[in-house]
Amino acid sequence: MTANATESAAPPVFGPIARMLVVVEPDDAENLLHAAAWLSARHGAELDVLICIESPKDLAAIARATELAEDAVLEHIAEDRHQRIAKFVARTMPQNTPKVHLSIGKAFIAVIDHVVRFDIDLVIKTAEPMSGLHGFLFESTDQHLMRKCPCPVWIRLPDTPAMPHTILAAVDVDDWDASEPDTLLGLNQRVIEMSRRLASGPGAVVHVLHAWEAVGEGMIWTFASGSNPRLSAETYVNEIVSARWHSLEALIRPFKTPTGDQNPRLVEHLVRGSPHNVIAEQARHLSAALIVMGTVARTGLGGVIIGNTAENILNAVKCSVVTVKPEGFISPIVVD
Numbered sequence: 001m002t003a004n005a006t007e008s009a010a011p012p013v014f015g016p017i018a019r020m021l022v023v024v025e026p027d028d029a030e031n032l033l034h035a036a037a038w039l040s041a042r043h044g045a046e047l048d049v050l051i052c053i054e055s056p057k058d059l060a061a062i063a064r065a066t067e068l069a070e071d072a073v074l075e076h077i078a079e080d081r082h083q084r085i086a087k088f089v090a091r092t093m094p095q096n097t098p099k100v101h102l103s104i105g106k107a108f109i110a111v112i113d114h115v116v117r118f119d120i121d122l123v124i125k126t127a128e129p130m131s132g133l134h135g136f137l138f139e140s141t142d143q144h145l146m147r148k149c150p151c152p153v154w155i156r157l158p159d160t161p162a163m164p165h166t167i168l169a170a171v172d173v174d175d176w177d178a179s180e181p182d183t184l185l186g187l188n189q190r191v192i193e194m195s196r197r198l199a200s201g202p203g204a205v206v207h208v209l210h211a212w213e214a215v216g217e218g219m220i221w222t223f224a225s226g227s228n229p230r231l232s233a234e235t236y237v238n239e240i241v242s243a244r245w246h247s248l249e250a251l252i253r254p255f256k257t258p259t260g261d262q263n264p265r266l267v268e269h270l271v272r273g274s275p276h277n278v279i280a281e282q283a284r285h286l287s288a289a290l291i292v293m294g295t296v297a298r299t300g301l302g303g304v305i306i307g308n309t310a311e312n313i314l315n316a317v318k319c320s321v322v323t324v325k326p327e328g329f330i331s332p333i334v335v336d
Contacts, residue, residue, distance in 0.1 A: 018043075019046045020043075020120065029084075035124065039162070049099070050101045052111065052141075054107055055074060055104075112150070115150060122151060122154060124154045125154070127156065127158075155323070167288060167289065171210055192206070195292040206265070210271075211274065211275040245270055289319055
C-alpha cells in the first residue's frame with residue numbers, strides 16, 4: 001500500500017449500535033446486566049437477553065438419579081435458569097425490561113444464530129472462568145464467538161468498568177506481506193472507530209498501539225558486506241520505525257478531532273516486541289479498562305491479527321476485550 005493511499009483512506013461508516021445482545025449466566029448476571037443497560041441507553045439501542053443451556057456432561061447420570069427423562073431434566077434446568085435471570089433483568093431494567101430468550105444447545109451456535117436472525121450489532125458476554133484456577137480463560141464459547149460471530153463481541157471480566165475511560169486499540173500497520181492490504185486497513189479503522197464509540201467520560205483516551213519487530217536485524221548483523229554492520233543494522237531498524245510511524249499517524253489522522261471535542265483523545269504508541277507480549281504489557285502499563293482488537297484478518301503472515309498468538313494475548317490480560325471483524329465477514333456457522 002502506498003503512503004498516499006493510506007493517507008487518503010477515510011474511516012469506514014459504521015451503522016449505529018442499534019441492537020445489542022447480552023449473554024447471561026447466573027454468576028455475575030446482575031453486574032453484566034448493569035453494564036449492558038448502561039451501554040444500550042448510551043447508544044439508544046434495543047437490548048436482547050439470551051440464556052444458553054448446554055447439556056451437562058453427566059446428564060444421563062443426573063436423569064437416572066432424579067428418575068426423570070433427560071429432556072425433562074433439561075427443561076427443569078432451563079425453567080429454573082429463566083426464572084432466576086428474568087428476576088435479575090426486571091430488577092436491573094424496570095423501566096424498559098427486555099425480552100429474555102432461551103436456547104438449549106451449543107451456546108456459541110445459539111448466540112450466532114440470534115445475531116444473524118435479529119441483526120445484532122454488539123454481543124456482550126462474561127468471560128468463562130478457568131477450571132480449578134484463579135483467573136479467566138478466553139476459550140470454548142468465547143473463542144468460538146471471537147472467531148466466528150459476525151458482529152463485534154465484548155468479552156467482559158467481572159468487576160471491570162461498564163464505562164471504560166481508557167481503551168487500548170491494537171492495530172497492525174505492517175502490510176508489507178499482506179495479501180489483502182485494504183482489508184487490513186479497513187479492519188484497523190473499524191478497531192479505532194469501535195474504541196471511540198465505547199470510550200466514556202470526560203477526558204477519555206484511546207491509546208492506538210502497534211507492536212513492531214525488526215525481523216531482519218540479526219541477518220544484517222550476520223551477513224552485512226559493509227565495514228560497519230552496526231550502522232547497517234541501525235539504518236534498517238530506523239527505516240522500519242519511520243515507516244511504521246508514518247503509517248500509524250496516517251491511520252489515525254482522519255479520526256483526529258479538534259481540541260475540546262467530546263470525542264475521546266487519540267494517542268498513538270509504537271512499541272517494539274511481539275504483539276502478544278506488547279499488548280498485554282501496554283494494557284497493564286496504561287491501566288486500560290478495555291482492549292479492542294481485530295480478528296480473523298488473515299492477510300499474510302505479518303497480518304494475522306488473531307490466530308496462533310491470540311490465546312497468549314487474551315489469556316495474559318486482566319481487562320475486558322472487544323473483538324472486531326473485517327467488513328464483509330461471513331460467519332462459517334450456517335443458520336437455518
